[in-house]
Amino acid sequence: MIQTVLFTLFQVIVPLSIPVIVGVLLVRFKHLETKHLLTLVLYFLTPGIILETLTTAQVSFDDVYLIILFSIINLVLLWTAAYVLGRILKLPAPEVAGLTLISTLTNCVNYGLPLVLLAFGKLGLDKASVYVVIQMIIVNTIGVFFAARSSFSVKDAIKSVFSLPAIYAALLAVLLRIFHLHLPAGIEKGVALVAQAYSPIVLAILGAQMASVKNSELESGVQAAFWSGMILRLLISPLIAYFGLYLLGITGTLFSVLFILSSMPVAVNSVILAEKFDASAKIVSKCILWTTLASFIVLPTLIVLVK
Secondary structure: OHHHHHHHHHHHHHHHHHHHHHHHHHHHHHOOOOHHHHHHHHHHHHHHHHHHHHHHOOOOHHHHHHHHHHHHHHHHHHHHHHHHHHHHOOOOHHHHHHHHHHHHOEOHHHHHHHHHHHHHHHHHHHHHHHHHHHHHHHHHOHHHHHHOOOOOOHHHHHHHHOOOHHHHHHHHHHHHHHOOOOOOHHHHHHHHHHHHHHHHHHHHHHHHHHHHOOOOOOOHHHHHHHHHHHHHHHHHHHHHHHHHHHHHOOOHHHHHHHHHHHOOOEOOHHHHHHHHOOOOHHHHHHHHHHHHHHHHHHHHHHHHHHO
């Protein structure tokens, strides 16, 4: 077992860690600013990989239906777990909001897609792309609601979703598949080229963001919230994901992909929401750092268990 985990670590995590380490070094020694790179990823690379993957994906309607259903069930169960834990620990509202972001928003885009590609190949990436599109919608609607329930605007949430080019790339891919159409050969090759650039750049950005996350000391009163967030993301989340997948009768590659993507570390974007809406950003940022570091051991173990 340990030998298999170590083999998976070197085969999957080590290749991913190279651009992550480069991102860390660029921040430390060259003061890399990720703002413009994030714009590049959000408005160019992400739509590219989603369009390329969804137009060539071997995904059935049943798979799409199960992925949507699982995403909803998993979200509801994770939110319930965070809420119940917050009530048991008698945490104030900002800490509960932060705990909810930690439990529900995972780094399935920047970290998850490259990981799935290396661990499960193109077939796994095909299925993962559908899940990622759903998660983008969740982050920009329900994620905002979790962070700021009092100031939540359905109109603004819908507007934020449709300001993302990735959504239009997904819609275009769906239309092309429905009408059995193909992009012109030259454009198709260009989109494939963009998709190939996605993984190394987003992983370098992940490293840069990790280096920028503040690992500040927490007040004794919120240490409980931090450790609760760590337990939720690293232990309870995989158990909830397994229960949801078992409940829906999902098996095979789809089971493996959804289980791993649901067990990813805390999404970096969650700290942006936490800072914007006063949802205990210190706890969220610290959980991002430590769940990401822990994932280098946890994820290879989980991959071995589900393969």
